């Protein structure tokens with residue numbers, strides 16, 4: 001955060017000030033209405049619901065923003081209105097005392113006014129999550145030349161930045177000055193048989209962190225493994241190490257499950273309360289959008305695509321329950337978690353409100369940590385469910401239908417922005433022979449490896465899908481077909497260098513790819529067809545190559561796939 005960025009406290013104080021500044025006008029308006037309504041019983045009855053809403057929302061906002069006295073007075077007003085014959089005397093007194101409290105708060109200097117708010121929120125600053133790059137910084141500390149050569153080769157194939165150290169002292173100093181994303185550490189060095197794990201233990205103590213580390217050891221016995229676990233290591237490989245297995249372990253260690261911040265839509269007719277809850281969630285690293293009119297919620301759902309909806313139960317025009325029902329009636333939002341917010345403490349009423357299929361009920365004023373964890377828990381569960389529906393279970397890449405949907409959306413956007421994209425269809429060569437010779441498990445390993453390679457080497461914003469068995473499709477955003485061809489050819493070259501092991505055998509694999517480009521091909525289907533034809537050509541011309549759809553076919557090449 002930049003030094004000039006306002007802190008959570010600054011932002012909360014701004015909200016409180018705005019609330020106090022706007023209170024006189026709200027009070028004056030309702031007091032005038034109240035006085036006019038005294039002329040007749042019908043007019044009084046007509047004003048009833050508005051007056052009730054005024055006190056109720058003032059109570060909720062007052063509590064949320066920490067103005068306890070205002071909340072208490074509003075509660076007295078609401079209680080009086082709930083009587084069979086509301087006491088005009090009590091309501092009048094509440095108006096007068098609210099005006100006095102407002103004047104008292106207004107007369108306080110800004111700083112004191114903030115302090116007058118009782119439930120000031122203390123939040124440990126949450127580190128702003130930066131979007132992780134896919135390229136990782138790996139420290140390899142190992143003094144065995146043969147093994148190092150192989151590991152460096154594979155780590156670089158996967159696009160990682162690798163720094164190699166032959167001795168533990170140089171490694172130690174490097175970690176102090178720059179933390180890597182993962183460490184691969186040999187256990188045995190001339191300084192001692194466990195010098196590697198000892199170095200990791202000292203570093204963990206010194207830094208107070210648990211550095212992500214995988215150790216390589218000549219011994220697979222229980223005690224060696226136990227000492228590695230005690231040194232805080234995440235992985236243990238016995239020599240000779242299969243480089244590919246190690247790469248997948250590094251990948252697992254350094255790939256966060258989901259680094260997209262959670263998205264929350266807050267619907268509350270009180271802008272200050274909505275802003276307050278948004279602040280608390282943003283502070284915890286979430287992306288929040290606020291809506292003050294329930295009628296705007298559907299459009300916001302469509303545009304913002306949240307992971308969770310936080311709804312005030314008590315809103316004019318349309319209650320939270322009604323809004324939840326409207327949303328639930330739309331198939332695309334059936335699974336969206338909804339949390340109600342209300343100052344209602346009656347558990348019976350809370351229970352009946354939950355019949356609309358909401359996930360939870362949180363009472364205002366919220367306890368900030370409770371709000372954050374309630375939202376996080378439910379939103380993350382939805383993310384997991386969504387991911388099961390949209391991703392291929394073996395590779396974690398998008399499945400066929402999600403890939404097509406995402407590409408169509410990206411093209412619609414590209415039409416509006418006038419940008420270019422390229423599509424690559426990738427197919428592993430002679431894959432049937434891999435299965436037949438080395439078995440299906442070895443074949444799966446090849447598919448997983450290519451998926452990881454695509455994920456680590458392409459951009460986060462690119463769309464990568466498993467289209468079918470050993471066929472992949474990638475939308476490379478914002479690049480020409482020539483650039484896409486260079487990128488995919490780089491991957492082709494590196495993939496061909498990966499050593500696969502099955503039983504006692506070693507083997508290598510290659511792939512062929514066809515590239516097409518948007519807007520030359522203006523739709524998902526025509527892009528796919530064009531990339532497919534280029535892939536067909538790549539296969540026909542001998543495989544292990546990349547062909548772009550614009551390359552001239554002097555031989556009058558047929559356009560059907562093999």
Ligand SMILES: Nc1nc2c(ncn2[C@@H]2O[C@H](COP(=O)(O)OP(=O)(O)OP(=O)(O)O)[C@@H](O)[C@H]2O)c(=O)[nH]1
Nearest residue numbers: 427428429430431432433435440441443444469470
């Ligand atoms: N191990 C494994 N094999 C799969 C999977 N999905 C599809 N396959 C196999 O992939 C093979 C694809 O073979 P073909 O389409 O004939 O093509 P190919 O042998 O790769 O030959 P070319 O594409 O012409 O280079 C079939 O034998 C499928 O059974 C999978 O998830 N795992």
